[in-house]
Amino acid sequence: MHQPAIPHLHDQDPDIAGLVEAEARRQYEKIRLIASENYVSPAVLEATGSVLTNKYSEGYAGRRYYEGQQNVDPIELLAIERAKALFGVEHANVQPYSGSPANLAVYMAFLDPGDKVMGLSLPMGGHLTHGWSVSATGKWFTPVRYDVRADTGRVDMDQVRDLALKERPKLIWCGGTAIPRTIDFPAFAEIAREAGAVLAADIAHIAGLIAGGAHPSPAGHAEVISTTTHKTLRGPRGAMLMSTAEHAKAIDKAVFPGLQGGPHDHTTAAIAVALKEAAQPDFAGYARQIVANARALADALLERGYDLVSGGTDNHLILIDLTNKGVAGKPAAQALDRAGIELNYNAVPFDPRKPFDPSGLRLGTSSITTRGLTEQQMPQVAAWIDDVVQATAKDDEAVLARIADQVRELLAAYPMPGWAPTP
Ligand code: DSN
Numbered sequence: 001m002h003q004p005a006i007p008h009l010h011d012q013d014p015d016i017a018g019l020v021e022a023e024a025r026r027q028y029e030k031i032r033l034i035a036s037e038n039y040v041s042p043a044v045l046e047a048t049g050s051v052l053t054n055k056y057s058e059g060y061a062g063r064r065y066y067e068g069q070q071n072v073d074p075i076e077l078l079a080i081e082r083a084k085a086l087f088g089v090e091h092a093n094v095q096p097y098s099g100s101p102a103n104l105a106v107y108m109a110f111l112d113p114g115d116k117v118m119g120l121s122l123p124m125g126g127h128l129t130h131g132w133s134v135s136a137t138g139k140w141f142t143p144v145r146y147d148v149r150a151d152t153g154r155v156d157m158d159q160v161r162d163l164a165l166k167e168r169p170k171l172i173w174c175g176g177t178a179i180p181r182t183i184d185f186p187a188f189a190e191i192a193r194e195a196g197a198v199l200a201a202d203i204a205h206i207a208g209l210i211a212g213g214a215h216p217s218p219a220g221h222a223e224v225i226s227t228t229t230h231k232t233l234r235g236p237r238g239a240m241l242m243s244t245a246e247h248a249k250a251i252d253k254a255v256f257p258g259l260q261g262g263p264h265d266h267t268t269a270a271i272a273v274a275l276k277e278a279a280q281p282d283f284a285g286y287a288r289q290i291v292a293n294a295r296a297l298a299d300a301l302l303e304r305g306y307d308l309v310s311g312g313t314d315n316h317l318i319l320i321d322l323t324n325k326g327v328a329g330k331p332a333a334q335a336l337d338r339a340g341i342e343l344n345y346n347a348v349p350f351d352p353r354k355p356f357d358p359s360g361l362r363l364g365t366s367s368i369t370t371r372g373l374t375e376q377q378m379p380q381v382a383a384w385i386d387d388v389v390q391a392t393a394k395d396d397e398a399v400l401a402r403i404a405d406q407v408r409e410l411l412a413a414y415p416m417p418g419w420a421p422t423p
Contacts, residue, residue, distance in 0.1 A: 001021075001419065001420060001421075001422050002020065002021060002024055002418070002419055003042050003045075003417075003418055003419060003420065004042060004045060004046055004049065006020060006021075021419075024416075024418065024419035025419070025421075027039070027416060027419070028411065028416045028419055028420075028421070029340060029407070029408045029411060030337075030340050030341065030342045030407065030411075031340060031341045031342065031368060031381060031384075031407055031410075031411065032342050032367040032368065033341060033342060033343040033363040033364060033365070033367070033368065034342060034343055034344055034362075034364065034367070035177075035178075035205065035231075035316060035317045035343075035344075035362050035363060035364025035366070036177070036204070036205065036228075036230075036231045036364065037230075037231070037364075037366070037367055038208075038230065038231060038232065038234045038366045038367050038370055039234075039367055039370045039371065039416060039417045039418060040230070040234055040235060040236060040270075040274070040417065040418065041234070041273075041274075041277060041417050041418075042417055042418055043273050043277070044234075044235055044236055044270045044273050044274050044277075045270075045417075045418050047236070047266065047269040047270035047272075047273045048236045048266055048267065048269075048270040049266070050266050050269060052072070052075070052265040052266035052268075052269050053264075053265070053266040055068070055072055055265045056262045057069055057072045057076070057262055057263055057265055058256065058257075058261055058262045058263075059256065060076075060252060060256070061073040061074075061076050061077050066262075072265050072268075075265065075268055075269050075272060076094060076095075076263070076265075076268050078272045079092075079094040079268050079269075079271050079272035079275060080092045080093075080094055082272055082275035082276060082279065083240055083242060083271075083275055084242075085279065086211050086275055086278055086279050087210065087211065087217065087219055087225065087242055088217065088219040088220075089219050089225065089242040089243065089244075090243070090244050090245040090248070091242060091243045091244065091245055091247070091248035091251065092240055092241070092242045093240065093241045093242075093251055093252055093255050094238070094240050094263075094268050094271050094272075095255050095256060095260060095263035095268070096238070096239035096240065096241060096255055096260070097238070097239065097260060097264065097267075098228060098237060098238060098239050099127075099129070099202075099204050099226070099227075099228040099239050100128070100129050101239065101255075101259060101260065102226045102227075102228075102239035102240070102241050102255075103127070103129035103130070103137070103173075103200075103202065103226055104129065104136070104137065104259055105241060105251065105254040105255045105258060105259050105260075106171065106200050106224055106226060106241065106251075106254070107137060107140075107141060107171070108254035108258045108259055109224075109247065109250040109251050109253070109254035109258075110170060110171055110198050110224075110250065111141055111170050111171055113140050113141065114140075114141065114142055115141055115142065115169075115170045115171075116141070116142045116143075116144055116167055116168065116169035116170055116171075117130070117131045117137065117141045117142070117143055117144070117169055117170065117171045117172075117173070118131070118143075118144040118145070118146065118160075118163060118164060118167065118169040118171070118172045118173065118197070119131045119132075119143070119145065119146070119172070119173035119176075120145070120146055120147070120148075120155065120173070120174075120175075120176045120179075121145040121146070121147055122347075123347040123348075123349065123350075123351055123355070124146075124147045124148045124176075124349045125148065125176045125177060125178035125179045125319070125349070126145075126173070126176040126177070127173075127175075127176050127177050127202060127204075130173040130176065130202065131143030131144070131145065131173070144163055144167045144169050146159050146160045146163055147159060147349070148309075148310075148349045150349070150350060152310060152311075153180075153181075153309040153310030153311065153349060154181050154310050155174075155179075155181075155183075155184075157184065157187050157191075160172075160188070160191055161191045161194070164191050164192070164194070164195035164197060165194060165195055168195055168196065168197070169195065169197050170197055170198065171197060171198050171200060172188065172191070172192045172195070172197045172198070172199050172200070173200050173201075173202055174188040174199065174200075174201050174202070174218075174222070175201050175202035175203055175204070175205070175206075176202065176205075177204070177205060178309075178317065178319050178346055178347075178362050179205070179315075179317065180308070180309060180310050180312070180313040180314065180315060180317045180318055180319055181310050181313070181314045181315070182215060182216065182314040182315070183201070183206075183215075183216075183218075185201060185216060185217070185218040185221040185222060186221050188201075188221070188222070189221035189222065198223050198224065198247075199221070199222045199223055199224070200222060200223070200224040200225070200226060201218035201221070201222035201224070201225045201226070202226045202227070203218060203225055203226070203227045204226070204227050204228040204231055204239075205231050205232065205315070205316070205317065205364075206232060206315055206316070207227040207228070207229070207231065207232060207233040208231065208232025208233040208234055208278065208283075208286075208287055208290070208366065209232050209287050209290065209291065209315055209316060211233060211278040211279075211283065211287065212278070212283050212284040212285075212286060212287020212288065213284050213287060213288075214284070214287035214288050214290065214291050214315075215287075215291075215314075215315055219242075223243060223244050223246070223247055224241065224242070224243045224247060224251065225241070225242040225243070226239070226240075226241055226242075227239060227240055227242075229271050229274060231366065232287070232290060232316055232366045233274060233278060234274055234277070234278070234286075234366070234370065235270060235271050235273070235274025235275070235278075236267050236270035236271060236274065237267070238264070238267040238268075238270070238271050240271065241255065286369060286370070289369045289374065290315075290316045290365050290366050290369045291313075291314070291315060291316065291365075292374070292375055293365040293368065293369050293373065293374065293375060293378055294313045294315065294316050294317065294318060294364070294365040295312070295313060295375075296375035296378035296379075297318060297363070297365060297378040297381060297382055298312045298313045298318050299312075299378075300378050300379045300381070300382030300383075301318070301320065301382045301385065301386075303382075304382060304383075304386045305324070305325075306320050306322075306325070306386075307320065307321040307322075307323065307324050308320055308321070309321055309348055309349060309360070316364045316365050316366050317362065317363070317364050318362070318363045318364070319346060319348060319360055319361075319362055319363075320360055320361045320362075320363070321348040321359055321360050322359055322360060322361060322389065323348075323359050325389050325390075325393065326393055327389055327392050327393050328345075328353060328357055328358070328359060329345030329346060329353075329357070329358045329359055329360045329361050330345045330356075330357050330358070331392050332345070332361060332388070332389050332392050333345040333361055335388050335389075335391065335392040335400055336361075336385065336388050336389075338397075338400045338401075338404065339384065339387075339388045339399070339400040339401075339403040339404050339407070340403060340404035340406075340407035340408060341381070341384060341385060341388065341403075341407065343361055343362060343363050344361070344362050345357075345358055345360065345361060345362075346358060346360045346361060346362035347359070347360060348360035368381075370417065371411070371414040371415075371416060372414040372415070373414060377410070380410070384403050384406070384407065387399055387403060388400060388403060
């Protein structure tokens with residue numbers, strides 16, 4: 001049963017209610033290893049599903065274009081204050097609809113069309129919005145791309161410095177979507193200072209780790225920090241931009257009226273709730289456990305002969321290069337899904353295969369950590385992944401159903417926030 005219950009949805013639209021319940025059961029029965037996903041708390045779900053969705057609030061607290069902001073203003077101010085306290089920043093804007101609009105607002109704040117932006121290449125672990133060719137950010141601005149080193153799988157800081165000083169981009173991004181190692185914020189900050197660029201840290205993946213003290217913070221190093229709120233941070237689908245006081249006005253103007261209309265007030269409330277949860281002492285334990293689980297899973301995969309980009313992980317994320325297993329990422333990911341293990345196929349650095357059929361798998365441990373799994377279960381998870389990869393190579397479908405049953409059996413002992421099977 002969904003928690004909070006959805007009786008009106010069942011009455012009025014059984015088709016949608018049935019699909020919502022089916023999705024909840026799917027999330028309950030699967031080992032969810034998509035690195036950007038999580039399970040939010042029932043409190044976050046309640047805020048997301050509240051009457052705040054009925055309200056329009058263009059503008060900022062005390063300066064709105066619509067009346068009736070007696071409750072929305074304090075909600076947004078609470079979210080802002082909690083973000084500032086949690087991340088130790090001077091300014092926070094909680095209105096961006098999601099990560100890509102948040103990042104676009106950074107361009108709007110600091111760049112003119114055609115200006116140079118520097119970011120990690122997408123196939124090396126960067127994000128589309130860091131200047132990749134198919135994104136507006138790569139079409140409307142002039143991208144300069146840095147890579148990871150072929151021998152270490154880690155960002156090549158010498159190349160970052162050389163490129164930054166040669167190309168003099170106005171904006172440098174650090175962070176991305178498939179980076180298994182600690183981001184060296186002070187080193188990026190020094191390079192940005194030398195090059196006269198604004199440094200923006202995209203911490204979407206690791207925000208929860210930073211909040212919980214399990215990854216160094218970019219605060220005090222990057223002038224701008226962009227994050228989604230729904231990955232390791234475990235809030236609703238949304239985003240925030242944080243900055244020094246100096247850039248507050250430019251950031252706010254870029255978000256509204258530069259790019260967006262009314263903020264999604266129900267999301268803002270849910271962000272405030274998630275930030276309060278992230279400030280509790282047990283959140284640090286959750287963040288540490290995410291990393292411990294990822295390390296244990298990486299070690300177990302290495303023991304089974306898996307080739308991990310950079311040789312392991314410092315955070316929640318593992319990137320497997322399947323080339324030595326003779327299986328491509330996509331069929332392996334699809335087989336794993338049929339076996340109750342959900343992740344995504346992913347390009348690996350210097351991937352000779354195409355992005356829609358790449359060589360790798362990307363895994364993350366935030367969802368299974370929220371569920372309560374620990375290092376103890378990671379060798380079993382690695383064994384199942386290995387069995388499925390081997391079965392994929394042999395076209396052995398029977399193994400998958402057996403593992404899906406075993407996965408269901410294991411997970412039945414770990415409650416899922418937001419849904420429980422009807423007794
Ligand atoms: N889709 C996000 C991720 O999975 O990392 C990035 O936008």
